[in-house]
Amino acid sequence: MTPKNPDATMIGGVEVSSPIWLAPLAGVTTRTFRSFHARMGAGLVHTEMISAVGLTYMNKKTRRLLGDEGESDPVALQLFGPDADSMARGAELALGERRFDALEINMACPMPKVTKRGAGASLLGRPDEARRMVSSLTGFGLPVWAKLRVTPRNGSEAGTEEFARGLLAAGAALLLVHGRTPAQRYEGTADKDRVRSLAARFPGLIAASGDYYAPQDALYYLDGGCVAVLAARGALRDAYLIPRTNAALGRGVPERLTDPTVADRAMALISLGRQGVADEGERLTLALMRRMLSGAFKGYYGAAAVRNACAACRDWPCMESVLSGVADAQCAPLR
Ligand SMILES: Cc1cc2nc3c(=O)[nH]c(=O)nc-3n(C[C@H](O)[C@H](O)[C@H](O)COP(=O)(O)O)c2cc1C
Structure with missing residues (x-):
């Protein structure tokens, strides 16, 4: 697919103006925060993870998390849930409220309140259900993405690679990989080289997350073949991280955003x-x-x-x- 705008590129089936994106961040990536970073130059922004089961109640809080059609820049909806059926039902309800550009499944959240319900990173141990989840979302006419973590090292990359291959075979258009294991939660360092080696294995299909605090971090991921990089805690610490990175990539950015x-x-x-x-x-x-x-x-x-x-x-x-x-x-x- 070629982009309509000549300055844009297609990544994961979505037309974006930059490979530097805003990550999903619970309690942070509100509609306001998303719009702020879209104006700063993020090529795509994420909702925070929204419970697919919770969408069946569609209360005021859930509606607020979803945002509205006024968001003109690409937005990925991230859902978490325990199984393929609730995922599909949640996506249907969310899309009944507003347009999104991609549907993303959270297979990365390591927090017990999520994993003990069979969602988030616990799916790394249930590859069949994870694949079913991807398949269950492919009928909505939007690209389906999954965000995952690297699995613990057992002497080879086989675990993460095999899991990733299964998701892609089930129809995922992009995998967003956080280079920490679930056991690390948000501590220690993200293994950028493991994410890069997955990108080399699956060209054009891997976006990177983890320890992106300076433009060079994003360039390292992109140079290693990742197609996009997610700004997470870095964007919280430095509101200008995304424009400074776009400038480092040679994109025209106004000086008031770089300096x-x-x-x-x-x-x-x-x-x-x-x-x-x-x-x-x-x-x-x-x-x-x-x-x-x-x-x-x-x-x-x-x-x-x-x-x-x-x-x-x-x-x-x-x-x-x-x-x-x-x-x-x-x-x-x-x-
Ligand atoms: C406060 C907070 C909330 C987060 N919420 C989500 C979330 O809703 N969905 C998700 O996939 N990842 C979530 N993450 C993980 C980030 O998207 C990102 O993958 C992680 O922070 C690694 O990037 P960093 O080391 O650059 O911060 C969250 C992280 C933080 C710190």
Whole structure:
């Protein structure tokens, strides 16, 4: 399939403007956060993992997680669930609410509250059901993707490779591989070379996740044959990671996104916060802002004071006023 836009490429059956994507992040990749990073240049954004079984109740919270048609940039819907039937039912219900560009199955979440229900990374041990899940989604006319983790090393790559081969044979158009084992959870380092070796084994079919904190990390994955790279905690620590990586890839990126001033950074957070409060409420937005603030002004004089002042805020007007103070102080170079 060729892309309609000559500057775009087809990855995993979706037309994207960049191979640098926003990862699924529970409690973080809200509609507001997705739109923010799409404007920053992410080629595709993810919903957080949404329970396929929970979709049958379709309450207000679930609707909020799904977002709406107003999101014009490519969005992948990530679902988690215990079996193929609930996966297919969940996808049907979600697509009844809005359009998505790809359907993705979570086979990566290592947290017991997910794995003990037979979902997430527990599927790595149930390859037949995992393959059935992929097959059950292929009838919706959208590319089907799976996000998985590398399996523990047992002297060879055979485990992960065989599992991946099965998913591709069942109809998966792209596999997004996190280079940590389930037992590592989010600790230790991601094995980038194992992800690269899978990419060499399955050309054009592997996107990478794990320890992407600087543009060079993404370039390392792409140079190794991965077709896309997911920004996860890196995008939380540094809101400008995606544009800086796009610039390193030789894509035209405005200077205010590659070399933002302190004022630019503060203004970007204010705009994200305002939108978040309007769309998702104050509590979730304050929690997200605190996570982002841990790295937002890193390396700048006064960063710790701003972080502490924001941490002490109990409501958005307080945080906005601290950030406005930072934006107004632009005449005093902080760097
Ligand atoms: C707070 C948090 C929430 C996450 N939520 C999801 C999720 O909903 N679905 C998923 O597939 N992975 C999820 N992940 C995993 C990330 O998408 C990513 O694969 C992982 O963080 C590795 O990338 P990193 O080392 O660059 O952070 C989450 C990670 C974090 C830290």
